[in-house]
Amino acid sequence: MQQIYINQLAEHEGEEATLKGWLYNLRSSGKLLFPQLRDGTGVVQCVVVKKDVSPEIWESLKSLGQESSLIVRGRVRADSRAPGGYEVDVTDAKVLQATEGYPITPKEHGTEFLMDHRHLWLRSRRQHAVIKVRHTVVRAVRDFLDDEGFTLCDAPVLTPAACEGTTTLFEVDYFDDEKAYLTQSGQLYNEATAAAFGKVYCFGPTFRAEKSKTRRHLTEFWMVEPEMAFATLDDVMDLSERFLSNIAARVLDERAEELKVLERDTAKLESIVPPFPRLQYDEAVKILQEGFERGEVETRFEWGGDLGAPDETYLSGRYDRPLMVHRYPAAVKAFYMKRDPERDDLALGVDVLAPEGYGEVIGGGERATSLEFLEEQIKAHELPAEAFEWYLDLRRYGSQPHAGFGMGIERCTAWMCGIEHVRETIPFPRMLNRLRP
């Protein structure tokens, strides 16, 4: 019998259909059973009338355990009171495995317990909704970039050198005692492919061996990084605006059900539309200092530092949409950033800060084009010059202004979902104390 899915019930109203899935919940009332079936696309309430099924079927269902696997056959009936608008009047059923003692029950469980059972926890309605939103975020990202003429150029995970610093790298044994490192960013590789394809992106897992245990950090997370040849800081800000507003629109459009499950205030997503406010770092500092004077910011922010999480939250809290802070002190930004021609102490970088305290979702900017400047920077940062020879080739052969950014998928997903911790936004999170399951 051809399986249909719960999200296709509307197309089969009045028909006999076969559903395959797992028991989500079971209520009974005398000669009636109400098993709720889950099949990965939704949950539907089924109705079993004792006299309409064989005694064997009734027996097999009447005390079936949560997450038992079963096949149900029945007539699809519209019911405006039912959660998905449909119910199924069961005519036949077959239990594939009667499950007992499913560990995750409707009662409250601790986070560690749930994370240890992540392989099962994903079946829960809320976790299911988050991963569905993540799916849509990823698809929106790829569709947007593909449709704008970007070419996918995946950057390698195994790299010989660090892109930014070496203290937060995972080390790998390559062959013959050679060491490799897990990538933190495809940035440098993107600059090579942008010179070959014009507009490119890489999109893969990246790694940070940070010993930080915050709600925003994973040791393994997915990052999309677009890069454009012949582009400037302004182009990056324009792209960021269109990029983020497109993601929010797709999530609103395709994940209405999931946002409801997550009790997401969708007005927050609806306001993610261009133009985004643009604030120069200097202005941001002034606002933070004024906030301190008024007692709204705990410590006085001094010009020259990078923004901390409370600073980001204070600044972005003033707007209903992402805030773009640009032209940071060069000293706090990566060595390859282009300097502001009008102020050599500033880097042409931008951080896009999400509202609601979600912090930096995008970091990017314009890259330095001068060979001499980069050689100096590599020396000043005490980076191994030999490892960057290939990168410097990009300034020897056809150097041009180019710019791009990076966005972490999980942080963006947490923001879209309105959930607190990024650990729920990836199927199997990796953190300081978590490498399993």
Add this chain to the structure above:
Amino acid sequence: MQQIYINQLAEHEGEEATLKGWLYNLRSSGKLLFPQLRDGTGVVQCVVVKKDVSPEIWESLKSLGQESSLIVRGRVRADSRAPGGYEVDVTDAKVLQATEGYPITPKEHGTEFLMDHRHLWLRSRRQHAVIKVRHTVVRAVRDFLDDEGFTLCDAPVLTPAACEGTTTLFEVDYFDDEKAYLTQSGQLYNEATAAAFGKVYCFGPTFRAEKSKTRRHLTEFWMVEPEMAFATLDDVMDLSERFLSNIAARVLDERAEELKVLERDTAKLESIVPPFPRLQYDEAVKILQEGFERGEVETRFEWGGDLGAPDETYLSGRYDRPLMVHRYPAAVKAFYMKRDPERDDLALGVDVLAPEGYGEVIGGGERATSLEFLEEQIKAHELPAEAFEWYLDLRRYGSQPHAGFGMGIERCTAWMCGIEHVRETIPFPRMLNRLRP
């Protein structure tokens, strides 16, 4: 001046337009210069007439080196003799960087030299074409699965245990002396997410620390792995057929130009349409043995072994489309494969062999559902039982028939392109002796 791209010239016929790119080639003829401009989307011939431009522009262009970066302004003119159908009559030009001594010249270079200059080699027409095909393969894969209702559930790269064996794993220093391993497959994680979402796929980089130096092997390659709950071996074969024929159709449709550059015999791709021949392993062995009798196969193949590259080539050479060989001896397949209920010595697995000697592009099958069977297998394979406890939970709670497959993107791309070595099908290949650039 707003930049337009070479692949948009048709929309700007007769207009003045600004192009930004790199000098691909330069011919001159008296008072005429013919710089070919490359911008990542194509190559166009420009025409510079000495009397129509300033002396400074003429001087800056007349002996400009390959891969110099420049901005060209001119009128777009249709010319049926021109490769892309258009030429640009230059009215203005600005050289951003005059490049000298670009390492990759039209003369022949050795492979090692080109691989050492991969960051520049990607600008060459043939490499550019291959990566464009890869882009389309990836997009076709994702669109196909998304449109069929699969949910993206990325599997972790950092894993505590091996999926299949431990000899070919890259080891990573995680925190506090804990060891992690780079994933070889998202298979086991897929089985968990399939029970949560019904139909899922993971699609990311995977790693094999194999000391083999063949044209088919990379140490880091991208793999897509769909998995379906309530599915069987037949469902996997049906899905494989639709999946591969969809990829070929998309490549034919979207990459006609690139296939021309690669001199690909497109008839080979046009024949990738369902139904694909299905051959049971037993029959394959008979064909190989008959081939040996006739002197067409070098060594006699004995029942029980896994197919080697020459065997695959011989078998698949008999068909113009992919060949599906199914029901292999259980002993040569992974421990988690379901046994054929009619023949316990056979595993319900399938390998899809590409024509033209490209070998196995898809490997998959039905997974074992029985807790007891898997416990025995884990013991028999001397795998650490504790590491598989979470995986066994999937058989404790709602076990159901499920099936899926894996396809390596680079091998598929090599096949689509008709090129010999997978090293050209990923922007920055990683191999036994190659971790740079």
